Amino acid sequence: MNTLKGIYVLIIQVGKDVNVDVGALGKIAFIKGLYAYVGSAQTNMEQRIKRHLRKEKRKFWHIDYLLDNDSAKIVKVFFKKASKTEECRIAKPIDERSKPICGFGCSDCNCKSHLFQIENYRFMQETMQVFPVET
Numbered sequence: 001m002n003t004l005k006g007i008y009v010l011i012i013q014v015g016k017d018v019n020v021d022v023g024a025l026g027k028i029a030f031i032k033g034l035y036a037y038v039g040s041a042q043t044n045m046e047q048r049i050k051r052h053l054r055k056e057k058r059k060f061w062h063i064d065y066l067l068d069n070d071s072a073k074i075v076k077v078f079f080k081k082a083s084k085t086e087e088c089r090i091a092k093p094i095d096e097r098s099k100p101i102c103g104f105g106c107s108d109c110n111c112k113s114h115l116f117q118i119e120n121y122r123f124m125q126e127t128m129q130v131f132p133v134e135t
């Protein structure tokens with residue numbers, strides 16, 4: 001598992017409506033519900049995902065600000081062995097069935113977002129594997 005690299009999707013439950021200060025993006029209102037965040041780890045994906053699961057850390061990515069909130073919790077993690085170029089290709093079908101949080105997590109690409117408010121994550125089970133991690 002230590003050599004895994006690829007694209008991952010964090011399924012995040014936001015337990016109540018919250019306003020989160022997301023660094024340079026400013027304050028974003030998240031309504032209670034499920035969110036999917038698409039990221040790429042081209043070295044040691046397991047370590048990256050463990051970092052996402054840890055509350056205590058220096059904030060670096062947009063997602064760190066959301067996950068720092070007491071109401072936000074990762075409930076499931078999906079992954080796919082793939083190169084960095086697949087990251088946006090994986091984000092696209094999620095975008096089509098959900099509501100993007102504009103500008104989130106996509107500073108280095110042309111996507112609207114890499115964070116989406118989703119109804120459910122059943123459709124992801126068809127194309128991605130479940131990452132075996134305690135959430």
Ligand SMILES: [Zn+2]
Nearest residue numbers: 088106109111
């Ligand atoms: Zn993108």
